[in-house]
Amino acid sequence: MNDWHVMVTDDMENYHDYGAVLSYKTFKWADASAFAGHCEYRNGKFYWYVAVHHGSIKQDEGFAIGVAVADHPSGPWTDALGHALITDLTENDVKLNIDPAIFYDGDDIWLYWGSWSAGRRVKLKENMIELASKPEDIGIKDFFEAPWMHKFRGNYYFSYASGYPSTTNYSMAPTINGPWTQKGVINALRNPHRERFRK
Numbered sequence: 001m002n003d004w005h006v007m008v009t010d011d012m013e014n015y016h017d018y019g020a021v022l023s024y025k026t027f028k029w030a031d032a033s034a035f036a037g038h039c040e041y042r043n044g045k046f047y048w049y050v051a052v053h054h055g056s057i058k059q060d061e062g063f064a065i066g067v068a069v070a071d072h073p074s075g076p077w078t079d080a081l082g083h084a085l086i087t088d089l090t091e092n093d094v095k096l097n098i099d100p101a102i103f104y105d106g107d108d109i110w111l112y113w114g115s116w117s118a119g120r121r122v123k124l125k126e127n128m129i130e131l132a133s134k135p136e137d138i139g140i141k142d143f144f145e146a147p148w149m150h151k152f153r154g155n156y157y158f159s160y161a162s163g164y165p166s167t168t169n170y171s172m173a174p175t176i177n178g179p180w181t182q183k184g185v186i187n188a189l190r191n192p193h194r195e196r197f198r199k
Contacts, residue, residue: 059088
C-alpha cells in the first residue's frame with residue numbers, strides 16, 4: 001500500500017471513509033510502503049505509529065517505524081519527528097522493523113514491534129515520540145510477528161502471529177515482564193480450497 005485510510009462508524013455496520021489521510025509520503029525520509037500501523041490518543045493528540053521503507057537507512061530489510069501526529073483521526077497528519085523513531089541502525093532492532101503496537105501499563109508507555117521471529121519492546125517518553133529505554137527482546141516463544149498486548153483481570157496477554165503461514169497464538173503472564181506461559185492458538189490456519197472440497 002501507499003497510504004492509510006480512516007473510517008468511522010456509529011453502529012459497526014455502516015462506515016464513512018475519510019479517505020487516504022496518511023501516506024508514506026508524509027514522511028520525507030521514507031520512499032515506499034505503507035505497512036501496518038497503530039494509532040493512540042495521548043496528551044490531547046493522536047499518534048499514529050507506522051512501518052515504511054526508509055529512503056536511505058537500509059542495513060537489513062530497510063523498514064523503519066515513523067510517528068505521525070494530528071488533532072483528529074481524520075487529520076491533517078504530519079510527521080511528529082522529521083525522522084524515523086526506529087530504523088535498522090537502532091540498537092538491538094530486528095531485521096524487519098514492522099507491526100508497531102502501543103501498550104499503556106500505568107504511567108509506562110511501551111512500543112512493541114517485530115517480525116521474522118524477532119520481537120522487541122521499548123519504553124517511550126511521555127511525549128510519545130522519544131525512546132526512554134533501550135529496545136529489549138520480548139521473550140515470547142514461537143513469536144513470528146504482529147505483537148499485541150492487553151491486560152485483563154490483573155493478567156497480561158500477549159497475542160501474536162506464530163509460524164509461517166501463521167496461526168494467531170497467545171501467551172499469558174502475571175507481570176508485563178513475564179514469566180510467559182504459552183496458552184495456545186486463537187485462530188488456526190485454514191485452507192479455503194480444502195474447506196470447499198469438504199462440503
